Amino acid sequence: MSVADSNSVVHDEAQDTSDLPPTHRLSAGEWARKNLFNNWYNSLVTVVVVCGIAFAVLQTLGWLFSSDFLIIRRNLALFMIGQFPRDELWRTWVSGYLLMGAFGIGSGVLWRSAQADAEEKGLPTESHSWPDLLRRFWAIIAVLIFFVSFARTVPPFVALAGTFVVFFVSRELGRRFSAAVRTRGLFFAGLLGLLSLLVLAGSGGLVALTVGGLAGVWTLSEARRYADERGVGSPEMRGRSRRWRPPYPFKRRVGGALASRVAAVVVGVGVWFGLRTIDLGGYGWEDWGGLHLTLFVTVIGISAGLPVGILLALGRQSDLPVIKGASVIFIEFVRGVPLISLLMFSWLMLPLLFPIDLDIPGPLTRAMIVITAFSAAYIAEIVRGGLQAVPRGQIEAAQASGMSAGKIQRLIVLPQALRAVIPAMVGQFISLFKDTSLLTIIGLLEFLQTSAVANAQTEFLGQGLVTVTYPFVALGYWAFAYTMSKESRRVEERLGVGVR
Amino acid sequence: MLGRLLLLVTALVLVTAVFLVGRYVIDKVTRRDTSDRPPPWRDLNVLSLAAQVVTLGLIVTVGAWLWSNFRDRTDAIGLELTFDFLDQPSGISIADNPLSSNAGIRDALQQGVKNTFLIILLGIPLSVLFGTLVGIARLSANWLVRKLATAYVEFFRNIPPLLVIVFLWGAVFLNFPIGASPTAEAAWRPFGGWMIFSNSRFAFPSIIGLDNFGIYQLLIVASLVAAVGVWVWRTWVFNNKGTPHRRALWSLATVVVLGVAFFFALGGPFEFSKTTVENRVWSGGFRMQMPYVAVMMALVIYTASHIAEIVRGSILAVHKGQVEASHALALSGLQRYRFVILPQAFRIAFPPLINQFLNYTKNSSLAVAIGFAETTSIISNLFGQSQPAPQLLLILMVIYLIFSLILSVIGNLVNRRLQLKGA
Numbered sequence: 057m058s059v060a061d062s063n064s065v066v067h068d069e070a071q072d073t074s075d076l077p078p079t080h081r082l083s084a085g086e087w088a089r090k091n092l093f094n095n096w097y098n099s100l101v102t103v104v105v106v107c108g109i110a111f112a113v114l115q116t117l118g119w120l121f122s123s124d125f126l127i128i129r130r131n132l133a134l135f136m137i138g139q140f141p142r143d144e145l146w147r148t149w150v151s152g153y154l155l156m157g158a159f160g161i162g163s164g165v166l167w168r169s170a171q172a173d174a175e176e177k178g179l180p181t182e183s184h185s186w187p188d189l190l191r192r193f194w195a196i197i198a199v200l201i202f203f204v205s206f207a208r209t210v211p212p213f214v215a216l217a218g219t220f221v222v223f224f225v226s227r228e229l230g231r232r233f234s235a236a237v238r239t240r241g242l243f244f245a246g247l248l249g250l251l252s253l254l255v256l257a258g259s260g261g262l263v264a265l266t267v268g269g270l271a272g273v274w275t276l277s278e279a280r281r282y283a284d285e286r287g288v289g290s291p292e293m294r295g296r297s298r299r300w301r302p303p304y305p306f307k308r309r310v311g312g313a314l315a316s317r318v319a320a321v322v323v324g325v326g327v328w329f330g331l332r333t334i335d336l337g338g339y340g341w342e343d344w345g346g347l348h349l350t351l352f353v354t355v356i357g358i359s360a361g362l363p364v365g366i367l368l369a370l371g372r373q374s375d376l377p378v379i380k381g382a383s384v385i386f387i388e389f390v391r392g393v394p395l396i397s398l399l400m401f402s403w404l405m406l407p408l409l410f411p412i413d414l415d416i417p418g419p420l421t422r423a424m425i426v427i428t429a430f431s432a433a434y435i436a437e438i439v440r441g442g443l444q445a446v447p448r449g450q451i452e453a454a455q456a457s458g459m460s461a462g463k464i465q466r467l468i469v470l471p472q473a474l475r476a477v478i479p480a481m482v483g484q485f486i487s488l489f490k491d492t493s494l495l496t497i498i499g500l501l502e503f504l505q506t507s508a509v510a511n512a513q514t515e516f517l518g519q520g521l522v523t524v525t526y527p528f529v530a531l532g533y534w535a536f537a538y539t540m541s542k543e544s545r546r547v548e549e550r551l552g553v554g555v556r
Numbered sequence: 557m558l559g560r561l562l563l564l565v566t567a568l569v570l571v572t573a574v575f576l577v578g579r580y581v582i583d584k585v586t587r588r589d590t591s592d593r594p595p596p597w598r599d600l601n602v603l604s605l606a607a608q609v610v611t612l613g614l615i616v617t618v619g620a621w622l623w624s625n626f627r628d629r630t631d632a633i634g635l636e637l638t639f640d641f642l643d644q645p646s647g648i649s650i651a652d653n654p655l656s657s658n659a660g661i662r663d664a665l666q667q668g669v670k671n672t673f674l675i676i677l678l679g680i681p682l683s684v685l686f687g688t689l690v691g692i693a694r695l696s697a698n699w700l701v702r703k704l705a706t707a708y709v710e711f712f713r714n715i716p717p718l719l720v721i722v723f724l725w726g727a728v729f730l731n732f733p734i735g736a737s738p739t740a741e742a743a744w745r746p747f748g749g750w751m752i753f754s755n756s757r758f759a760f761p762s763i764i765g766l767d768n769f770g771i772y773q774l775l776i777v778a779s780l781v782a783a784v785g786v787w788v789w790r791t792w793v794f795n796n797k798g799t800p801h802r803r804a805l806w807s808l809a810t811v812v813v814l815g816v817a818f819f820f821a822l823g824g825p826f827e828f829s830k831t832t833v834e835n836r837v838w839s840g841g842f843r844m845q846m847p848y849v850a851v852m853m854a855l856v857i858y859t860a861s862h863i864a865e866i867v868r869g870s871i872l873a874v875h876k877g878q879v880e881a882s883h884a885l886a887l888s889g890l891q892r893y894r895f896v897i898l899p900q901a902f903r904i905a906f907p908p909l910i911n912q913f914l915n916y917t918k919n920s921s922l923a924v925a926i927g928f929a930e931t932t933s934i935i936s937n938l939f940g941q942s943q944p945a946p947q948l949l950l951i952l953m954v955i956y957l958i959f960s961l962i963l964s965v966i967g968n969l970v971n972r973r974l975q976l977k978g979a
Contacts, residue, residue, distance in 0.1 A: 091699035098698045105700050378608035382615060392960040393953045394918040396932055400952070404945035412628040486714070493716035497925060497936075504719055522726040530715050530723065537714035 119523070127521050128528055129206050131510040135528070136203075138345010138501040147256050147338055148348070149215055153222050154252035160223040162245035164230020165238050172235060186224070192542065199535035203528075243274045254331070258338030264331040272324025279316030342418040345501035347532055349420075353502070354489045357427040358435075358481075364428065365435025366474075370465060372436065373443055383436070390433035395494050402426035403498045420500055431488050438480045442473035482544030486537045493533075504529055560621060564613040571609050572602065630946075641943055648937055650929040661938060668934035669955060675852055675920045675930060676959075680913055683856040687863025692893065694868045705864070712861035718922050721854040725926040729850050752831055758849055759831035762842035772818060772825035779814035783807040847928035851920065859916050863909065870905035871897055903974050910967035917959050931955050 082090065093099040128135070137148050190197065197220075204212045233241045250267045257263050344352065371383030390398070402422040410416050446469050454464040496505040507525035510516060576596055583590050596602045630637065646664035649657040655667055693705035712720065744753045752759040765772075787807045794801035819825065831841030874897050882896040921932040929937075935952045939945055 091697070094697060101698055102700055105698075105704060109700075109704070376604050376608050376611075378612050382611060389953075389957070392957045394921040394932070394956055396921045396924060397949065397952050397956060400936070400939070401949055404939065405949055408626050408629045408946065409622045410629075411625050412632060490714075490716035493718045494922070496718065504716065504722070520727075520731060522723075523731065526719065526723040526727050530719055533715045533719065534711060538710060541714065 123524050124521075125206060125524060127510055127516045127524055129208060130515070131506070131513075132203065132206060132212070134346060134510055135503070135506045135532070136346045137348045138343075138506060140339060140343060140345065140348075144339065151252040151256040152219055154248050154255065156219045156223040157226040158245045158248035158252065160226030161230040161241055161248065164227040165233055165241035165245065167227075168231050168233065169235075169238055192546070193539055195535040195539050195542075199531055203532070239277065240274075243270065243277070246270055247274070254338075256338050256344075257340050264328050267331060268324045268326075268328030271327040272320040275323040276316055276320035279319050342420050344420075346506050347503045349495075349501065350489070350492050350503040351536070353420075353424060353427060353492045353495070354485065356424055357431045357488050357492075358485050360424075360428040361431030361435050362481075364432035366439055366470070368432060368436035369439035369443060372440055387433045387436050390430055391437070395430055395491050396497055398426045398430055399423055399494055399498050419498065420495075423495060423498065423500060427488070427492070430491075431484065434484055434487075435481065438477050438484060439473060441480065442475075442477035443469060445476050446472045479544045479548040482540055482547065486540050486544075489537055489540070490533065503532060560617045564617050567613055568606065568609050572596075572606055575602065575605055626946075635944055635946070637944075637946065639947055641947070644943075646934075646938070647941055648929070648934060661943065664934050664938075665931070665951065668929060668931040671848070671928065671930040672917075672920055672932075672955075672959070675848070675855070675923065675928075676917055676963075679852045679856050679859075679920070680916055682852075683859040683863055683912075683916065684909070686856060687860035688867050688898075690860055690864035691867030691871065694864060695871060709861045709864050712858055713865070717855065717858040717919050718925055720858050721851055721922050722925055724854045724857075725847065725850040729846050750828075750830055752833070756846055757838060758844040758846070759838065760842045760844075761828045761830055762840075763826050764829045765826050766824065768822040768825040772822055775818045775822075776811075776815060779811050779818070782814065783810040786810045845928070847923065847926050850926060851923040851928050851930075855916055855919055855922075858919070859912055862912050862915075866905050866908045866912065867901065870901040873904050874900045903976070906967075906971045906974050910964060910971065913963055913967060914960055917963055918956065921956070 092102045133140075133142065133145070137145075140148060200216060204216050230241055230245070247267065247270055250263065250270060253263050254267060341349070341352065368383045368387055371379045372387065374380045374383075402425060403419060406422045406425065407416045416422075450468055450472065451464060454468045459467070492502055493504045495502045496508070499505075501509065507522065507529050510525055511519075511521055582588075593599065642662045642665075643660045645658045646661040647657050648664045649655070650664075650667055650671075655663060690705050690708060693701050694709065696702050696705070745751065746753075750761050784807070787803045790801040790803035790806050793799060794803075829840045831843060832839055878896055878900065879892070882892045887896065920930060923930045924933045924936050927933060932952065935948050938948055
């Protein structure tokens with residue numbers, strides 16, 4: 057408080073206020089006259105709107121007090137995680153804690169490096185205080201607390217508060233990381249995130265493979281750092297560990313690079329096999345449901361769709377007619393048909409495309425394949441906009457300095473293009489988040505479908521309780537989408553996209 | 557799969573070899589100097605040809621592999637890949653539609669496309685109208701209106717359209733205060749029963765043609781032409797003499813006067829039909845089923861929140877000097893929007909609006925969730941009767957592709973007309 061006061065004092069002294077027009081705070085009456093009753097029709101409109109709002113508030117209050125929220129209290133777990141086995145609930149909580157820890161460390165590290173970056177360039181640093189975070193995420197926090205308050209028991213409250221505590225503690229931890237280990241912090245956050253999946257889904261198959269891969273990459277980066285610090289390999293390589301390297305003769309770099317690659321492969325494969333043999337025995341995503349499934353499908357759709365989308369966008373920009381044609385046909389086809397028809401495709405047609413001696417993957421896996429293709433087509437169009445926004449001179453300068461076509465795209469064009477489309481990408485994320493509700497139609501238990509399942513329970517059947525469950529679900533969707541759109545606007549302002 | 561990949565590599569090598577040999581022969585025949593040409597592995601022509609052959613080869617290989625899997629599986633379950641099933645009886649009966657369930661699948665699909673078209677036809681103009689109003693309200697001088705419009709936009713933009721549809725249907729329309737049961741006796745009948753609002757249908761009066769109705773329709777078309785003539789004439793008067801044109805009023809008067817005159821001249825060529833309900837059977841008049849109203853209203857509410865943002869952005873993008881000039885000319889608020897701001901704003905807003913129209917069209921397929929008999933719903937119904945899925949999916953996608961194509965062609969034509977020439 058005292059800091060804010062002293063700031064305002066400094067501000068007042070710094071500005072000579074004598075030649076500015078006098079400003080005075082409007083009193084309530086003056087404000088109302090200016091903003092609500094400035095002429096006869098605005099007064100009329102105000103009165104009508106006030107009456108309407110009063111009516112709506114009365115109706116809502118009446119609904120709140122007359123409705124029976126038992127259906128929500130009984131089915132809170134159904135809304136959040138679907139039909140996940142109830143005696144294994146500890147998995148979801150542990151997974152949630154790990155995920156919050158990952159978010160915390162990630163955001164702390166990112167904040168710290170953004171601050172260091174800004175200090176280096178002499179820019180004003182952005183405040184990331186606790187109240188600031190609370191203001192940015194108030195919708196999600198408020199709705200989560202609202203949801204949990206339906207449980208009418210203490211443990212969920214404590215557990216939810218615990219996740220927030222974990223988030224803030226790990227965020228502080230992430231902020232304390234020194235510059236040298238910041239990349240490690242990000243790797244660590246990524247591993248924690250994957251670990252949270254591991255607890256939930258068990259360590260067989262894909263997740264173990266991904267954890268192994270990430271561990272391998274991490275080892276590679278650590279080994280290269282070690283090699284740089286010890287001066288193994290060529291002297292020219294120092295300080296370039298994570299960058300592209302010029303092709304030095306094999307003999308000079310063999311000392312550092314080959315060893316680090318071998319180490320990476322050994323660690324990666326070791327972790328993979330280790331996880332497979334331990335086998336935590338969880339439940340794969342075909343058993344997931346509720347809000348958790350909705351968020352998971354959205355994240356997978358965007359992150360798997362992004363690389364495909366970038367390739368499609370580059371293909372569409374290509375001069376080669378075959379590549380361009382194939383990309384255009386795919387993009388326009390997917391964008392021209394409704395997502396429902398694609399989901400029906402995944403439900404009925406995709407099973408027919410697998411080899412006859414292969415087991416058909418489950419409906420959710422098939423739906424995720426289609427959703428990835430769907431989001432890839434939309435992302436491709438977004439990225440294309442970013443590619444067109446990169447000035448032609450950038451490419452020409454890169455060509456003049458003798459870079460190859462691939463390198464121009466990778467080092468010059470794509471970084472600029474992707475930076476410019478971050479807000480649009482968040483918009484696509486929101487729209488995919490809303491579109492996952494269509495999984496209902498092919499009978500998957502996502503967030504919207506949980507409402508129907510709850511209403512089909514014998515206890516609540518045929519009582520018209522959708523009037524209670526639908527607003528509840530709508531609030532959940534709204535909180536996440538609203539927060540994300542706010543965040544995208546913030547990023548947009550910070551990047552200065554759209555400011556000409 | 558391995559065999560196919562080998563085939564692909566062979567084909568690639570062959571094509572490249574043919575290209576190189578062919579070029580060599582042509583160079584020799586035309587006696588071209590090739591000393592400045594880079595070696596084939598650095599020649600851009602060769603490389604781009606190779607890249608394209610590889611891509612095409614990969615697509616063909618993967619496509620052929622999928623197709624053979626598909627044939628294996630369809631043969632195993634005995635699925636025939638023909639369109640003969642379209643003539644079989646559909647087994648679908650659509651509410652308020654004379655189509656019998658013995659009619660062919662082809663006819664049922666036609667009705668579905670018609671219903672999709674009806675959702676689009678009424679919904680798009682309504683959502684533009686509503687969205688524009690909300691967009692203007694977001695910039696209102698009235699604080700309360702502004703906040704209300706913002707709350708509306710921020711809420712509906714951030715929830716799924718499917719949720720809006722099922723909520724409107726399940727939580728609002730099925731609990732419609734008038735008529736707790738689907739019998740029409742409990743319905744609300746304003747205007748002496750000429751309109752009926754119940755929780756199964758909305759009914760409005762319609763027109764039934766009697767004798768001379770065909771001639772009357774022709775005459776109405778003629779009077780519409782006359783009205784356009786009057787419009788042009790009033791515009792001419794306004795441009796040359798400066799008297800107020802009032803062309804909308806004049807044209808409307810022309811149509812009404814001529815229409816009434818012809819009505820009496822032909823001795824009453826039509827009569828109004830009132831909807832009647834006897835023993836739960838609805839007849840006469842123009843009837844809207846509740847699912848139709850629910851889908852359309854939900855999509856209008858959802859789409860309007862997006863259109864409002866587009867309109868708001870476009871209004872803000874209109875040059876500030878234009879608004880100031882209209883203030884200087886002492887135009888009223890209505891005149892300012894009607895003559896200065898909106899025409900320019902819509903020029904800016906139209907391209908993103910086309911996108912919203914396409915989204916609206918695609919979202920109309922969500923009607924399947926509440927069983928309104930449009931294209932997707934009917935096809936999903938046919939899936940349930942184990943009609944062949946691959947062909948039906950193909951039909952479904954092609955129908956929506958055609959809808960999208962037509963809408964974007966119309967949109968682009970209109971857009972071209974809207975944009976300033978030579979700008």
